[in-house]
Amino acid sequence: MTEEETFSVTLEAKCNKYARDKRPPRFLWRDIVKAKAAQQHLTVITGTFVPLSMPIILKGGVDKYITDEYRKWGEQATDAVPAFHDLAAMILLSGIVAGNVTLEASYGTVYPNLWGLILGDSTLTRKSTAMRMATELMQEMEEDVILATDGSAEGLLSGLSTRPGRVSVYFRDEVSGFFDSINRKDYLAGMPEVLTHLYDVPNIYKRALRKEQIVISKPVFIFFGGGIRDKVYSLLNEEYILSGFLPRFLIVSGNADITKIRTTGPANTDLDAAKLSLRNKLGDIKETYNIQSEMKLGDQVIKNPAKFEAELTPDAWKLYGEIEMQMVTHASESSIPMLAMPTFERLTRSMLKMAVLLACSRQSTGSQTVEVTEGDVRKAAWYTQDWGRFSVDLILNAGKTTSQRILDKVRKMIENEPGINRGKILQHHHLSKREADDVIGTLVERGEIIEKREKNARRLWAV
Numbered sequence: 001m002t003e004e005e006t007f008s009v010t011l012e013a014k015c016n017k018y019a020r021d022k023r024p025p026r027f028l029w030r031d032i033v034k035a036k037a038a039q040q041h042l043t044v045i046t047g048t049f050v051p052l053s054m055p056i057i058l059k060g061g062v063d064k065y066i067t068d069e070y071r072k073w074g075e076q077a078t079d080a081v082p083a084f085h086d087l088a089a090m091i092l093l094s095g096i097v098a099g100n101v102t103l104e105a106s107y108g109t110v111y112p113n114l115w116g117l118i119l120g121d122s123t124l125t126r127k128s129t130a131m132r133m134a135t136e137l138m139q140e141m142e143e144d145v146i147l148a149t150d151g152s153a154e155g156l157l158s159g160l161s162t163r164p165g166r167v168s169v170y171f172r173d174e175v176s177g178f179f180d181s182i183n184r185k186d187y188l189a190g191m192p193e194v195l196t197h198l199y200d201v202p203n204i205y206k207r208a209l210r211k212e213q214i215v216i217s218k219p220v221f222i223f224f225g226g227g228i229r230d231k232v233y234s235l236l237n238e239e240y241i242l243s244g245f246l247p248r249f250l251i252v253s254g255n256a257d258i259t260k261i262r263t264t265g266p267a268n269t270d271l272d273a274a275k276l277s278l279r280n281k282l283g284d285i286k287e288t289y290n291i292q293s294e295m296k297l298g299d300q301v302i303k304n305p306a307k308f309e310a311e312l313t314p315d316a317w318k319l320y321g322e323i324e325m326q327m328v329t330h331a332s333e334s335s336i337p338m339l340a341m342p343t344f345e346r347l348t349r350s351m352l353k354m355a356v357l358l359a360c361s362r363q364s365t366g367s368q369t370v371e372v373t374e375g376d377v378r379k380a381a382w383y384t385q386d387w388g389r390f391s392v393d394l395i396l397n398a399g400k401t402t403s404q405r406i407l408d409k410v411r412k413m414i415e416n417e418p419g420i421n422r423g424k425i426l427q428h429h430h431l432s433k434r435e436a437d438d439v440i441g442t443l444v445e446r447g448e449i450i451e452k453r454e455k456n457a458r459r460l461w462a463v
Contacts, residue, residue, distance in 0.1 A: 054385065054388035056385065058382055063375050063379060065361055066281060066282070066362075067089040071086055084118050085133075086383060086386075087116045087252040088116070088130050088131060091224050094112055095138045095145055099165060099167040100289045101310055101360055101370060102307065103372075112356040115249045116223070117175065117227075117252070118253075119226065120229060121230070121255050131226050135171055138169065158214060160216045160221065161214050163219070171225070174227055175227040179236060192243060201221070202216075203218060205219065223249070233405070238398060241339050241342060247343040247346035250350050251394055252387055252390055285360065288364055308368050309369055311371060312377070316372050319374050319381075320377050327348050328345060331344040336395070343395055351381055354379075409429065413425060422451075422459070
């Protein structure tokens with residue numbers, strides 16, 4: 001039965017102990033909800049497990065945009081993971097036009113402000129380098145767009161209160177410290193909820209302090225963070241996902257490829273020319289969408305930033321709707337719908353914002369309407385499909401300790417290579433003999449793998 005049917009039957013049952021003890025019906029409903037959750041958990045364990053993955057939402061090629069030009073420049077300038085430049089380019093576009101462009105959707109007004117999270121395995125992935133390349137370009141076009149990168153929720157809100165209707169970027173190149181502070185410090189406990197509320201650009205946001213009240217008007221807020229992947233994963237838990245905070249991020253992750261690491265050399269003057277060309281194009285986009293409109297009140301002329309409205313073509317809405325339903329259906333059919341649904345639903349909304357940004361990047365509009373075509377949605381879907389797997393990885397690893405992730409990686413390697421030599425595992429995961437004994441011994445005692453000695457080798461198989 002459904003929760004409602006169960007409530008209806010038990011409410012009138014003679015064995016209803018809540019009615020017997022004269023307790024309100026809400027206590028009965030609370031325990032029914034708990035029982036449903038417990039049953040779903042049991043079903044996952046005993047039933048058919050459907051692993052969560054990113055579905056294929058796009059087939060075929062996509063058009064080239066300024067984001068591709070930015071990636072090309074980024075790949076020439078640094079040996080950072082190329083996908084880092086893709087996300088950085090989208091955040092850069094968001095920082096340029098998000099304050100002046102809106103889209104009217106069925107659920108309300110959408111501002112194309114994006115949140116991004118870049119995660120890597122070490123400094124060799126060049127996370128900070130890729131992020132700072134984008135933020136420096138952003139600051140060249142608007143010096144005060146980056147807010148203070150540390151401090152309390154009240155300090156952040158105070159900064160936003162001085163920038164009504166303007167884009168403000170909260171930049172943290174080592175976001176693990178941010179999450180660690182939230183988990184340990186009481187005065188930061190409500191920070192995720194505060195930022196989540198700001199994501200949707202409320203008309204007015206008020207925060208009452210002891211001595212004053214902070215009032216923020218239409219904060220076009222962007223969060224751009226990065227960090228070491230395993231460290232960030234260990235600091236997160238399911239509550240960050242269920243609250244809607246983490247699902248609002250577009251996430252890109254990457255591993256260092258030692259064969260592609262570049263040695264230090266002289267400055268490349270050709271890159272300066274490429275950067276200048278890119279900066280001029282981005283400057284043109286900013287100038288297009290940051291013009292001033294004049295309004296006459298009597299003899300006085302008042303200048304305000306012009307507002308642009310994005311409109312999807314019928315074909316664009318059709319494609320977006322099909323992808324949205326595919327994503328939500330895929331999430332609901334997984335074995336962890338409670339975590340997958342908010343993540344995939346927010347991914348599709350971020351995809352819509354990216355489509356608007358891409359449309360803005362290719363139009364030198366003479367009107368105050370931005371046409372978003374099917375091609376713009378396809379390009380946004382291409383990014384969503386590529387990056388969605390990293391959101392899935394975060395869902396599956398949130399809250400896991402470093403030791404648990406090592407256990408998972410070793411077991412996965414044994415599954416992929418049945419009969420693998422023990423020494424190969426030590427080499428691949430850089431484990432000492434003592435660490436390997438602990439990891440393999442734990443997996444054997446759990447019954448997840450078996451170990452057999454063959455002549456001079458010790459081989460492993462997954463159960």
